[in-house]
Amino acid sequence: MKIPNRKGYFGKFGGRFVPETLIPLLYDLEKAYLKVKKDPSFWKEWQYLLKEYAGRPTPLYFAQNLSSYLGKKIKIYLKREDLLHTGAHKINNTIGQVLLAKRMGKNRIIAETGAGQHGVATATACALLGLNCVVYMGAKDTERQKLNVFRMKLLGAEVVPVYSGTQTLKDAINEALRDWVTNVTSTLYVIGSVVGPHPYPMMVRDFQSIIGLEIKKQILKKEGRLPDLVLACVGGGSNAMGTFYPFRQDLQVRLVGVEAAGEGLHTDHHSATLAVGEPGVLHGMLTYLLQDRVGQIKGAHSIAPGLDYPGVGPEHAYFKDTGRAEYVSVTDEEALEAFQLLSEKEGIIPALESAHAVAYLLKIAKDLPKDTIVVITLSGRGDKDVASVREYLEGN
Amino acid sequence: MEKNASLIKKAINTIKSKGDVAVIPYICCWDPDLETTEAILWELAEVEPACIELGFPFSDPVADGPTIQKAIVRALEHQPTFEAYFEFISRLNQKGFPYPIVCMTYYNIIYRFGLEKTVEHALQSGLAGFIIPDLPIEEAQPWIKANQNSGLATIFLATPTSSEDRIQKIVKHTKGFLYYVSITGITGARDSLPEDLADRLKITKNLCGNNLPLAVGFGISKKEQIKLLYPYADAFIIGSAIVKIIEEKGKNSPKEIKTFLKNLKNL
Numbered sequence: 001m002k003i004p005n006r007k008g009y010f011g012k013f014g015g016r017f018v019p020e021t022l023i024p025l026l027y028d029l030e031k032a033y034l035k036v037k038k039d040p041s042f043w044k045e046w047q048y049l050l051k052e053y054a055g056r057p058t059p060l061y062f063a064q065n066l067s068s069y070l071g072k073k074i075k076i077y078l079k080r081e082d083l084l085h086t087g088a089h090k091i092n093n094t095i096g097q098v099l100l101a102k103r104m105g106k107n108r109i110i111a112e113t114g115a116g117q118h119g120v121a122t123a124t125a126c127a128l129l130g131l132n133c134v135v136y137m138g139a140k141d142t143e144r145q146k147l148n149v150f151r152m153k154l155l156g157a158e159v160v161p162v163y164s165g166t167q168t169l170k171d172a173i174n175e176a177l178r179d180w181v182t183n184v185t186s187t188l189y190v191i192g193s194v195v196g197p198h199p200y201p202m203m204v205r206d207f208q209s210i211i212g213l214e215i216k217k218q219i220l221k222k223e224g225r226l227p228d229l230v231l232a233c234v235g236g237g238s239n240a241m242g243t244f245y246p247f248r249q250d251l252q253v254r255l256v257g258v259e260a261a262g263e264g265l266h267t268d269h270h271s272a273t274l275a276v277g278e279p280g281v282l283h284g285m286l287t288y289l290l291q292d293r294v295g296q297i298k299g300a301h302s303i304a305p306g307l308d309y310p311g312v313g314p315e316h317a318y319f320k321d322t323g324r325a326e327y328v329s330v331t332d333e334e335a336l337e338a339f340q341l342l343s344e345k346e347g348i349i350p351a352l353e354s355a356h357a358v359a360y361l362l363k364i365a366k367d368l369p370k371d372t373i374v375v376i377t378l379s380g381r382g383d384k385d386v387a388s389v390r391e392y393l394e395g396n
Numbered sequence: 397m398e399k400n401a402s403l404i405k406k407a408i409n410t411i412k413s414k415g416d417v418a419v420i421p422y423i424c425c426w427d428p429d430l431e432t433t434e435a436i437l438w439e440l441a442e443v444e445p446a447c448i449e450l451g452f453p454f455s456d457p458v459a460d461g462p463t464i465q466k467a468i469v470r471a472l473e474h475q476p477t478f479e480a481y482f483e484f485i486s487r488l489n490q491k492g493f494p495y496p497i498v499c500m501t502y503y504n505i506i507y508r509f510g511l512e513k514t515v516e517h518a519l520q521s522g523l524a525g526f527i528i529p530d531l532p533i534e535e536a537q538p539w540i541k542a543n544q545n546s547g548l549a550t551i552f553l554a555t556p557t558s559s560e561d562r563i564q565k566i567v568k569h570t571k572g573f574l575y576y577v578s579i580t581g582i583t584g585a586r587d588s589l590p591e592d593l594a595d596r597l598k599i600t601k602n603l604c605g606n607n608l609p610l611a612v613g614f615g616i617s618k619k620e621q622i623k624l625l626y627p628y629a630d631a632f633i634i635g636s637a638i639v640k641i642i643e644e645k646g647k648n649s650p651k652e653i654k655t656f657l658k659n660l661k662n663l
Contacts (some may be wrong), residue, residue, distance in 0.1 A: 007534065015535050019459045020578050021555040023532045023563070049608055164465050177458045182581040184557055281530070282456060294477050295508030296455040329578040383455060 003315070007359030008053050008198020010320060014316035016197040019282045021181045029188070030199040032104045037206070040154040042099065043379050046207075046271045050261050053128065054085040056092075056210065060218035060375070065345040074372040077227070081239065082109050082350065089239045092120035094190060098125040101188040106274050108132045108187040112176045114141055114169035114235075115305030116148025117380060124159035125190075133157040138168035138177045141305065144328035148384065159325040162354030166299045169309050173283050192235025197284030204267060208242025215375055216246055223373055229254045232377040233356040234327065235271065235307035237316045239379035244325055245315075254326070257316060259300030261329035269301035271287030273312040274327040287314040303332035303392070304352035307382070339382065340388060351380035352389070400524055401549035401571040403496045408446045408573070408630050410610045415598070417661045419443070419623060420573075420611055421653075422500065422635035424451035424464065425481060426471035430506045436642070437497075439654040443661060445495055446611075446631045447524060447572075452481050452501035455601065459529040461584030463636040466643060478509045482521040489522035496524035498549055498572065511542040518548055525549025525572045533569055540569055552601060556580050556590065561602050573631060575610040576600055580615065585636045586615035589625075599627035623663055632662065642655050 008014045016026055038041040050056040063076045070076070078268040081089040094111075101109055109131050113119030119135040125175040126133035135152055142149050149159050165171035174197075180189045194201045194208070196383075221225055230247060231242035234257040247253045262270035270276075277288035282297055290298040298386035319325035335352055338359035343349045350358060357376045368374070380387075406449075421440050425433050433450075434610040451469040457464065485497060498520070504529065506514045518526070519572045527550045531539060533552060533589055543550050549572025554563045559579060567574060576597060578589050593612075601610050612625060612631030621631055634657070643655060 015531050016532065017535055018532065019529050020532050020553045020556075020566075021557050021577065023534065024557045024559065164462075165455065165469075174458050178461070178582045181459070184580050252570075279507075281502075281507055284530075285459075285621050286507075289504075291504070291508065293508075294475075295505045296472065 002072045004202055008202070010315045010318035013285070013287050013317040014198055014201060016284060017286065018282045019178070019181055019195050021051070021184060023356045025184055026199065033100060033199055033203050036100060036103060039175070042103070046096055046099055050092060052208070052269045054091045054095065055083060057214045058083050060215060060222065062222070063346050064282055065343055066342065069345055070264050072366060073161060073370045074113045074368050074374055076351040076361065077219065077373070077375045078348070078373060079211060079243070079377045081211060081377060082354070082381035083349070086121045086124050086150050088117045088351065089242065090118045090120065090192060090209060091124065092210055092242070093192065093207040093238065094118070094121040094125040095206050097188070097190040097203070098122070098129050098131060101131060101190070104188065107182065107264065108134070109190050110136065110179050111189055111190045111192060112136050112172040113171065114138070114172070114308055115384065116141070116145040116152065117306060117384070119157070119159070120148055120155070121151045121193070122190050123155035123344050126157065128141050130134045134179070135159050136162050136172040136179070138166070138172050140167040141169065144305065167301070170297065177283070186192050188192060193238040194241045194285060195236045195311060201285065204238050205241045205245055205315060207235060208238050209245045211239065211242040211377060212244060212246035215243065219375065226250055226253050227375045229256065229368070229371040231256050231258060231357040231361055231374065233307060233353045233379060234274070234312060234316060235260070235309050235353065237313040238312070241313055241315055241379045244319065248324060255324065256328045256360065257293060257325055258356045260304055260307040260333045260356060261302040261327040262303070263287050264331055265329065271300040271307050271309060272329040273310060274316060274383055275329050276358060277312070280335060282311050285311070286315050287317045288312055295362060303335060304356060305316065306351070306353040307356065328360055330356050330359040330363065334363070336389065336392065338362055349382035349386070350378050350380070352385045354378045354380055400547035403548055404447045404524060404572045405498065405609055409447060411444060412630065416444070417626065417663060418446040418631035419657060419661060420446050420449055420631050421638055421657060422449040422451060422633060423642065424453055424471050425469040425484065426453065426472050426474045426476050427467040427639070427642055429474065429482065432523065432640060432647050432650065434488070435650040436653055437493065440649040441494055441658070442654055443657040447496040448499055449500045449527060449633065449635070452476070452478065452498050452499055453507055454502035454505055457502060459582055461582040461636060461640050463643065464583050467639045468505050478505060482523070483515040485521040492663055498525040498527055498551065499523055500527040502509045503528050511538055515542050515546050515548065519546060520593055525551055527551045527575060533566055536569060551575050553577055556596060560599065560603065563600055567603055567608060570608060574600070574604055574612045575633065576612045576629070577614045578608055578612055579614050581614065583614055583636055587616035594625060594628050597625065601612060601628060617661065619660055622660065624662065
């Protein structure tokens with residue numbers, strides 16, 4: 001079975017729930033993407049830029065110290081997306097989508113950003129490829145992430161603070177959609193995760209799948225077999241889907257997505273959409289959502305700003321329902337501990353998002369059988385989080 | 397009393413046959429509170445509308461501009477439930493409210509409540525139909541199925557980016573009236589409308605045929621705009637301009653809204 005189907009569904013999830021104005025554009029985008037998908041010159045250009053400009057392939061690093069610390073009986077590998085240009089996996093996707101926009105003859109790019117990582121990656125791709133860039137960012141996030149706002153401006157992008165709703169990522173997406181409805185012909189909306197209306201979840205997944213494809217090749221070379229356990233953090237879910245997708249048919253590989261439990265699942269302050277959310281429609285897709293009884297969307301919380309989203313990619317919803325992947329969650333506190341541990345043991349300061357995946361391994365390591373090979377996707381580096389972690393640790 | 401899709405058409409025809417302007421006012425239920433909403437509705441009844449669009453607020457209204465977004469924020473402070481919305485419609489109809497009311501809300505509210513249950517409650521309350529701006533025809537099969545033989549108006553939207561082929565398909569699924577979006581954009585009063593709007597309305601009216609009225613909305617707030625478009629559209633949807641009065645006058649808005657609409661209708 002081909003996933004998604006022609007209408008953009010992954011099982012019962014996905015679709016195109018957007019205002020009529022955008023529907024013909026989504027058809028155009030899908031057509032343009034399916035065309036370049038078969039065009040080797042497109043992928044050659046994309047691969048060239050990812051290699052020469054962004055720094056691919058990223059290493060699959062054997063974390064010896066961490067493995068020893070956890071009792072030597074398991075082998076832990078880290079997929080080092082944190083070493084990429086702009087500091088996270090986001091650039092794999094933005095270079096792809098901006099290249100596509102150029103081929104479609106668009107001259108203006110819009111994007112949403114929460115913490116600023118996708119905004120920076122989009123502004124970077126636009127600077128490189130010579131397109132105008134407008135980034136929508138919740139007003140609260142522009143306050144919390146002033147440095148990233150400045151970075152985007154340095155890269156030539158316009159940053160528009162969004163004051164509506166909760167003034168965070170979900171409202172930035174609403175505002176980007178409103179911009180797109182208004183500037184349909186000139187503009188392409190570059191979505192940062194495997195979310196939104198079809199064809200975005202499919203397209204972003206394809207661009208991010210380079211992560212999993214590289215892991216497969218690298219681990220076969222190093223270990224002569226596939227890993228037993230693969231871990232990645234899930235907000236919208238792009239690094240996790242990019243990691244999981246190439247393994248989807250290797251059923252011996254256990255795939256685990258780690259969501260943010262924030263202050264705990266018993267509170268209202270978390271982002272564990274797959275753990276406790278219920279199906280609904282937001283941002284053009286049918287998927288699991290954090291919502292109240294009436295269907296109003298709830299605010300999400302996580303110490304990791306990139307996980308702070310009340311929805312999740314529809315393909316993850318599908319993987320959850322079919323059982324192909326498991327979804328678990330760790331709290332802010334557990335993520336912070338992992339953040340510090342990885343820094344101390346390996347000299348790698350991970351993004352707080354990625355620290356969630358490490359934290360889950362710490363929780364289950366003692367129960368894993370001997371010789372288990374684990375791969376964790378380290379989706380980004382922690383430079384952006386150093387100030388807030390300091391505040392948190394000194395405040396407690 | 398039955399208040400369904402056919403009643404909207406009847407109302408529009410009655411108004412038009414008198415050479416009058418058929419308007420469809422929009423307000424958001426609970427903005428700024430339910431008491432004021434009811435007061436506004438009774439004032440609206442005095443300007444003889446074709447029908448009334450009564451919004452149920454949703455936290456993430458992607459098709460709406462700043463004016464209606466703010467109204468939704470005011471309404472959500474009351475934490476309204478969909479049950480309470482239907483009860484309110486029931487009460488109005490028991491009191492003999494004389495015009496059809498259609499609900500404008502986003503799909504998640506209906507999905508969450510349940511499609512069949514929504515139709516059932518709508519019929520019991522005497523609601524005339526629904527406008528769901530984030531439900532394009534591609535995704536509407538379950539909704540259309542739930543409405544088979546319901547008699548409710550399933551109002552879909554057509555826009556400047558919809559091809560004639562698409563509009564034809566949209567018309568097939570539409571009952572009550574076709575909602576033509578004047579601009580590529582979000583809701584909100586505008587000083588000027590696209591120059592080719594009259595031409596596009598002509599083409600769209602043709603595709604609607606004689607049985608489906610054509611209403612135009614988004615950006616309409618001025619008498620001159622209505623004068624210009626009067627020959628090409630059957631009804632005019634006025635939203636943000638009214639909501640702006642509520643924003644400014646709050647509980648004192650009902651009478652002002654009536655005056656505003658009376659003046660607007662008086663070409």
